[in-house]
Amino acid sequence: xxxxxAGDFKTTYVADSQTFPLKLDRIGFWVTMAxxxxxxxxxxxxxxxxxxLVPFLIYAIAAIGLNILTGYCGQVSLGTGGxxxxxxxxxxxxxxxxxxxxxxxxxxxxGGITAIVGAAFGLPSLRIKGFYLAVAxxxxxxxxxxxxxxVAWFYNYSASGQINAxxxxxxxxxxxxxxxPAWAQYLICLFxxxxxxxxxxxxxxGTIGRSWMAIRDMDIAAEIIGVNPLKAKxxxxxxxxxxxxxxxxxxxxxxxxxxxxxxxxxxQKSFLVLxxxxxxxxxxxxxxxxxxxxxxxxxxxxxxxxxxxxxxxTDLVAHFQLVIVGALIMFFLIKEPHGLAQxxxxxxxxxxxxxxxx
Amino acid sequence: MxxxxxxxxxxxxxxxxxxxxxxxxxxxxxxxVEAIKSISFDIREGEIRAIIGPNGxxxxxxxxxxxxxxxxxxxxxxxxxxxxxxxxxxQVARQGVARTFQNIALFEGMSxxxxxxxxxxxxxxxxMLAQAIWAGKAQREENENREAVERIIDFLExxxxxxxxxxxxxxxxxxxxxxxxALAAEPDLLLLDExxxxxxxxxxxxxSRFILDVNDEFGTTIALIEHDMGVVMDLSDRVVVMDxxxxxxxxxxxxxxxxxxxxxxxxxxxxx
Numbered sequence: 001x002x003x004x005x006a007g008d009f010k011t012t013y014v015a016d017s018q019t020f021p022l023k024l025d026r027i028g029f030w031v032t033m034a035x036x037x038x039x040x041x042x043x044x045x046x047x048x049x050x051x052x053l054v055p056f057l058i059y060a061i062a063a064i065g066l067n068i069l070t071g072y073c074g075q076v077s078l079g080t081g082g083x084x085x086x087x088x089x090x091x092x093x094x095x096x097x098x099x100x101x102x103x104x105x106x107x108x109x110x111g112g113i114t115a116i117v118g119a120a121f122g123l124p125s126l127r128i129k130g131f132y133l134a135v136a137x138x139x140x141x142x143x144x145x146x147x148x149x150x151v152a153w154f155y156n157y158s159a160s161g162q163i164n165a166x167x168x169x170x171x172x173x174x175x176x177x178x179x180x181p182a183w184a185q186y187l188i189c190l191f192x193x194x195x196x197x198x199x200x201x202x203x204x205x206g207t208i209g210r211s212w213m214a215i216r217d218m219d220i221a222a223e224i225i226g227v228n229p230l231k232a233k234x235x236x237x238x239x240x241x242x243x244x245x246x247x248x249x250x251x252x253x254x255x256x257x258x259x260x261x262x263x264x265x266x267x268q269k270s271f272l273v274l275x276x277x278x279x280x281x282x283x284x285x286x287x288x289x290x291x292x293x294x295x296x297x298x299x300x301x302x303x304x305x306x307x308x309x310x311x312x313x314t315d316l317v318a319h320f321q322l323v324i325v326g327a328l329i330m331f332f333l334i335k336e337p338h339g340l341a342q343x344x345x346x347x348x349x350x351x352x353x354x355x356x357x358x
Numbered sequence: 359m360x361x362x363x364x365x366x367x368x369x370x371x372x373x374x375x376x377x378x379x380x381x382x383x384x385x386x387x388x389x390x391v392e393a394i395k396s397i398s399f400d401i402r403e404g405e406i407r408a409i410i411g412p413n414g415x416x417x418x419x420x421x422x423x424x425x426x427x428x429x430x431x432x433x434x435x436x437x438x439x440x441x442x443x444x445x446x447x448x449q450v451a452r453q454g455v456a457r458t459f460q461n462i463a464l465f466e467g468m469s470x471x472x473x474x475x476x477x478x479x480x481x482x483x484x485x486m487l488a489q490a491i492w493a494g495k496a497q498r499e500e501n502e503n504r505e506a507v508e509r510i511i512d513f514l515e516x517x518x519x520x521x522x523x524x525x526x527x528x529x530x531x532x533x534x535x536x537x538x539x540a541l542a543a544e545p546d547l548l549l550l551d552e553x554x555x556x557x558x559x560x561x562x563x564x565x566s567r568f569i570l571d572v573n574d575e576f577g578t579t580i581a582l583i584e585h586d587m588g589v590v591m592d593l594s595d596r597v598v599v600m601d602x603x604x605x606x607x608x609x610x611x612x613x614x615x616x617x618x619x620x621x622x623x624x625x626x627x628x629x630x
Contacts, residue, residue, distance in 0.1 A: 013500075013501045013504040013505065013508075014497070014501060016504075017500060017504070199490045202489060202490050202491065202492040203486070203489055203490055205492075206489045206492065206496065206500060207475075207478075207479070207482045207484075207489060207496075207499075207500070207503075208486055208489055210468070210472055210475055210476045210479075211476070211479060213465060213467060213468050213472070214465050214468075214476045216465075216467065217464075217465035217466050217467050217468065218463050218464075218465055218466075220427070220463070221459060221463035221464075221465075222465070222476070223427075223446070223447045223448050224425055224426075224427055224447045224448070224451060224457060224463075225448075225451055225456065225457075225476065225477055225479065225539060225540070225543065226448050226451035226452055226456075226477070226479040226480045226543060227448055227476070227479050228446075228448045229448070235486060239486075283467065
């Protein structure tokens with residue numbers, strides 16, 4: 001059997017608008033889910049969790065968030081790091097203020113708080129566009145990092161100025177703190193990734209997603225045919241920040257455990273997530289995953305090839321890594337500016353008629 | 359302003375009702391330039407109303423005033439007997455005014471289907487939370503809208519391209535998709551800004567047929583700007599002629615055709 005679109009017919013509109021219109025895609029999805037939920041938790045170890053899977057899952061959430069704002073709604077944002085910091089600090093304050101409440105609720109609430117902050121910083125988007133908006137969100141990035149450094153209340157007046165995640169349990173198993181098992185770290189991230197991806201997909205294939213894309217493609221026409229630009233832009237900022245906030249909360253509480261805001265949530269983080277969605281594909285949920293995987297896996301893979309296979313010194317490999325990642329990003333942008341998701345779409349189109357030329 | 363607005367039936371049997379949109383003494387300025395100088399005219403229920411005139415006469419500006427994109431400095435817009443307060447274009451759209459654009463303004467990154475679905479924006483009532491879960495009301499609405507959109511797709515004969523990204527379509531089809539998007543809103547008043555610009559004779563015939571069918575089958579009132587005089591005179595019930603922001607003629611195609619001022623400014627004299 002071949003993987004292709006041809007011959008896959010729909011008889012209802014429900015079937016035509018489902019998440020995976022192709023049967024093989026659906027099978028692939030359920031197989032992936034089964035492996036992710038039922039196999040990986042039993043074989044995962046600390047190395048795989050901390051250097052690959054957990055950062056991949058968390059960055060995937062952040063990339064989905066930014067993709068909604070930039071890829072779907074066309075509002076360029078350089079404030080991702082700052083919004084991740086909001087999620088992290090909101091989660092920290094909630095964890096320490098209400099230690100009896102389940103951490104899962106804290107993480108969702110941290111996302112909610114980030115959504116409000118994001119919508120507030122999204123207000124300038126009603127007046128300014130493109131590069132000017134990017135600069136405005138850059139201001140948000142620096143302001144937020146400065147705020148979390150400056151106001152001691154946010155880090156509970158700790159001497160180091162860092163925030164540290166206390167141990168919290170879900171169903172009797174630690175998910176934050178130093179004694180967390182790798183599989184628990186992985187599972188909590190997987191849970192939120194699954195949730196966020198489903199929500200993002202539902203929003204983007206429906207009415208609200210169409211209003212975002214309409215604003216992206218031609219905002220004046222969108223308004224004239226009945227899209228409320230205020231609502232479309234602010235919901236994009238809010239939903240995007242919600243996901244980014246959840247990613248920030250997980251990054252702090254589950255992944256790192258301790259955070260110094262300028263170091264972890266600085267401007268580099270904003271650029272990293274932006275690169276992910278550009279390489280993965282703007283306006284594609286799959287692209288968010290692909291981009292996150294690419295930028296998380298690539299350095300690890302290069303390090304493995306350089307140090308373990310070739311036996312080069314670590315510092316040399318580390319430098320090479322930067323060069324190669326940079327070169328690959330440029331290569332991708334020139335060869336396929338619409339990202340990995342577009343490569344996938346093109347392959348599918350080719351397969352539609354394969355093996356016949358036309 | 360036409361003196362009498364009593365309903366009548368046209369020769370081909372279409373019902374023309376009372377005044378739907380009444381524009382009174384509209385003046386629009388851009389800095390020192392007066393694009394529209396105190397123009398009044400009305401659009402009646404069920405009719406096809408053409409706006410013609412040379413380039414730069416202010417026709418598109420007039421359409422932009424009607425759709426709420428430009429706010430006139432002076433004058434009033436009365437819609438369905440009530441004075442229209444200042445409102446944003448999307449609010450005007452939700453009152454039942456849809457339009458197409460002179461330079462196609464489709465959403466290039468979206469499929470034909472999604473473009474047309476966007477036209478249904480005013481018919482959505484479910485909130486974001488319901489849409490996020492994709493269940494109950496949100497899904498029901500999505501399917502109802504899809505059915506409505508599919509009817510339009512059938513009507514305009516664009517079934518084959520519904521999943522194609524709009525950016526890949528040729529010009530004539532784009533024009534048709536844009537009409538479909540406007541129709542999807544089920545408007546009472548449809549504004550068409552040069553629907554036949556840049557088309558060949560065959561495409562013009564198709565488009566004329568669609569415009570007449572829309573007017574006939576859905577009872578949609580249509581106001582259109584067009585330069586092809588043959589098309590305008592054949593399609594429209596009444597014609598407004600503009601020149602340099604002023605109104606120089608208003609009436610049935612025959613009246614306009616014989617109006618000396620209109621001939622001088624725009625139509626010219628046939629060489630025979």
